[in-house]
Amino acid sequence: MSISVSMNVNGKAVTQACPANTTLVDLLREKLQLTGTHVGCDTSQCGACTVHMNGRAIKACTILAAQCEGAEITTIEGLGDADNLHPMQEAFRECHGLQCGFCTPGMIMSAVDLVNREASLDETIIREGLEGNICRCTGYHNIVRAVETAARKMRN
Amino acid sequence: MYDFNYHKPSSIDEAIQLFTDLEDAVYLAGGHTLLPSLKLRLAAPTDVIDLAGIPGLNGIDYSGDDLKVGALTPHDDVSTSPVVQSVIPALASLAGGIGDAQVRNRGTIGGSVANSDPAADYPAAVLGLGAQLVTNQRTLNADEFFTGMFETALEEGELLKEIRFPKPEAAAYVKYPNPASRYATVGVFMTKTSEGVRVAITGAAPSVFRATDMEAALNADFSEAALDGISLDADMMNEDLHASAEYRAHLCVVMAKRAISQI
């Protein structure tokens, strides 16, 4: 079955025809060429596909495009670009919070949501808050530093 | 995922009608159980009925005696709700420990409860608190709701609308998560009510269950020491790569004691 879905992606209205079984991440990557959102597993565990839906972090592999009808979706491409980085993007770079970069977009999107939702952060809260994102490169040490750094900037 | 038809009804009646008319339909709530199984091609429904368009299924209300949680309420809403935090803090805490942040933003209480995954957290709260489950056609007691692994008393097409939690005197939920999946290997929901203690255990057995030996001992003496002589039958426990039946049986007692210490 083919359906038509309309949503707002990174500030732009988008209407797309797609099969009903299309996930949001497939729509983003294959139809909209927003390839910053990655797919690292098939069991909704790794978090590489994390985007924001109406301001909250979700796994774009575990939601149908159809379920996003009317939603506001923000991907890593919409969070900030090279000329106008989001503090979280900046902090990941400053703190060497990434290596291969594959988990990074999802990690950043999760981290932004974490800072937005938690009134105060410490290392335990950050580590538990990033439970839904797997990184194989960094050992998370510098990711934690990055989130701490970004949180300070985001709150100033 | 195999191909399917997608429907988004705007009322419960319409959803039920669709379910009845269609060949092999499934309801879609938050999708965090259904979509992973569709993606792995473990299920092949002809039709998916998305419940998100039905008003009134999502929300938290404590205007009457019970804390009412709509079936489509996401875990994160429950965990961060000031109402839930003040009326049944253990329920908020349980919801805040389900899956991960992204899962909690999408997964719903109704989807979790109706699925009756033996390792899910919510069934422990529903059974432990002695909740009532309101469907489109009746109200079920928690004690009659969970009938087995991935099985409930819901009839074909019957739709869970709301869960009503009575306010306990005190409650606590402690879980030992599977280190890989983070589902409950053992989760114990301990409730003190005016009618006695209820101990509901998830993760350990094919379905959430009440540990009646523990309840009897705790009704006599609500203390960690009261559980010292209690051992659960390893034969009724699940066993997997991460925890043998014997270890699970042991963890049930450990987690129960920890729950008591929190009350």
Next chain:
Amino acid sequence: MAEQSIGKSVLRKEDMRFITGKGQYTDDVNLRGQTYGYFVRSPYAHADVGEIDVSAAAGMPGVVAILTGKQVAEDEIGGLPCGWMIHSKDGSEMKQPLHPVMAGSKVNYVGEPVALVVAESFVEAKNAAEMVSVDYSERDAVVSVTDAQSAPVIHEDAPANTCYEWELGEKASTEEAIASAAHVTTYELTNNRLIPNAMEPRAAIADFNPATEDLTLYTTSQNPHLVRLILTAFIQLAPEHKLRVIAPDVGGGFGSKIFVYSEETALAWASMKLGLPIKWTAERSESFLADAHGRDHVTTAQLGLDAEGRFVGLKVKTTANMGAYLSTFASSVPTYLYGTLLAGQYKTPNIYVEVDSVFTNTAPVDAYRGAGRPEATFLLERIVELAARETGRDPAELRRINMIQPDEFPYQTPVALEYDIGDYEASLNRALKMADYDTFADRRAASEAKGKLRGIGFSCYIEACGLAPSKVAGELGAGVGLWESGEVRVNPTGSVTVLTGTHSHGQGHETTFAQLVASRFGISVDDVEVVHGDTGKLDFGLGTYGSRSLAVGGSALAKAADKVVEKGRLIAAHLLDEDAEKIDFEDGEYRVKDSNQAKTFQEIAFAAYVPHDYPLEDLEPGLAEKAFYDPGNFTYPAGTHICEVEIDPDTGVVEIDRFTAVDDFGTIINPMIVEGQVHGGIAQGIGQALLEGCVYDDMGQLQTGSYMDYCMPRADDLPSFAVGMTSTPCTHNPVGAKGCGEAGAIGSPPAVINAVTDAVGVPDITMPATPEKVWRAIATADKNAA
């Protein structure tokens, strides 16, 4: 003056694209007219393959073609080769059974590709793959290493499922030393099988152009030139000059993307056959089944000590699992990357190691972060720990009295290696201080007061990086050279393009190598661009593995840069009308000694390309140099890891309270990047020690086939790490670097297990030390104490 950037934590040049979602990984590439491949895989660990009925599948929507292993054989496509010949004790060559690109008449592990479906979309390919009907006759499977040699034979040309029986060291003297030792510690261990799990699943796009007969293969590779060489010379798929292999951004490798696999090869073959671009991206489930796994050893060892605690002999017998076939470098891992490391940091005079490698009905096993060296280190640092406990010595002191001293280098070990330099005590001392070893007893008492168990564990590791030299490796059976190439192209405006044969998939080479070259020229890091990962852009290279990239690839670049400096000096001499030997090059300027006459690096570059005033009779225009660097020896990073754990005795849950690593990597170009490598390595090592373990059942079905069951370390499983450095620069390469990529994964597992067993009071807990195992061990310890 431009910056002097060696030793500075320059922020990574590559990061901007990754943090903004502009990275270009293989699956992000889409070609016009692209089709999609999906593999039909064996559901059985061991079965004969009968008729493959594709008729139902062929009629499915969107299907372009269905190709089977039988067609691979008909097209005379060669098997996947193993690049390192190992000889058994009796001099015979290792058994190398055919490793078909897709299975023909028999399948030997669950997940082995049997057929490739090509369709117009991914979903259509997957749908059709389900409809391919294969007639399997199941056979008994052999899964465990210990059963393999007495089990039914998998490959007829490998009797007793044995690939080789290898040895190293002196057997007689070692047995003698152990027989006369004052104390002998015996240790039996399993080094658990791991699944690498780079976060980017493997992917490829093969694009054959029938008109030009050019084949372009985009692939998730750590060494694209090696892929090209093997596809050409061994598998004879396409001529080397018609084959271009591009490894764009690659999302982690850890060894698993070194190898030439069935899927990429089949895709390339199919693209040539069909004249179409075909894309394949592994689903994570496929990665679990079909990426090369790591480790999987069973070992018995004896360590003899004299009355003073000095090690007198070490005897080791290991059986190593190769899986169903020999993967690209599988044979070298439990031999030259393992046996040679068994001296560790110690002056053990007699060492003898025997390794039997066996075939089983499991996925092929090959190099995974550390590759052989973690297995050697785990054995050694565990048996040393046990020896300390058994003889009542402080584990740090026992290590100290056996360490090779700084004045004893170069040091020839009894297992072939000659260590060039090190100061092992310096790392140990620094680590003990950073870990507050002196006050450990107080912390243990505090834990006990809370009803918790606390333990501390050490690991003094050494590793060998940058496999070398080519001549020696060749004599030992290596199928490739072990040098690296580099090219430094100075552009007319003085900016620099650097090409390297190594590959960066997280290691930050674009920054480190830019720093290296920029510092040689006294220019800004921003003016240097590093290019890698495309056989169409540079001559040849051997890629990234074994922590070799800076030590070997960086050395090639240093050589090339030095050649550029020398040519520039000749140009400057001409322009400044002075003898070349009177011209110094410093801080980006060629200056006549003791004068203020100078030309900038940029002026020289411009003159080289606009040779209006130029010594054309003596010198060619242009300013670009290549170099090939063949290392004279391995490099030997070493260090000490200390782990401190607290255990909940009710559940057996282990919490790592602190983890300290002090490493000697020689010269460090970018400390930030090096520390990041250490962090990641430690995380994988802790993963091996506590969380990760690949499990097959008796039928050869993979039980840990997803993140639901294979336990990946997550942020809340790990602490922050305390990382320190000492430095004895490598003596034999121009950079002084030793390599840092694997050390964390090598040093950490024994430190963790030493800590856990110290806390519990038992000699051993098999990795991964899961809470249940720890809980049971506590019960055993309690029983023994009672």
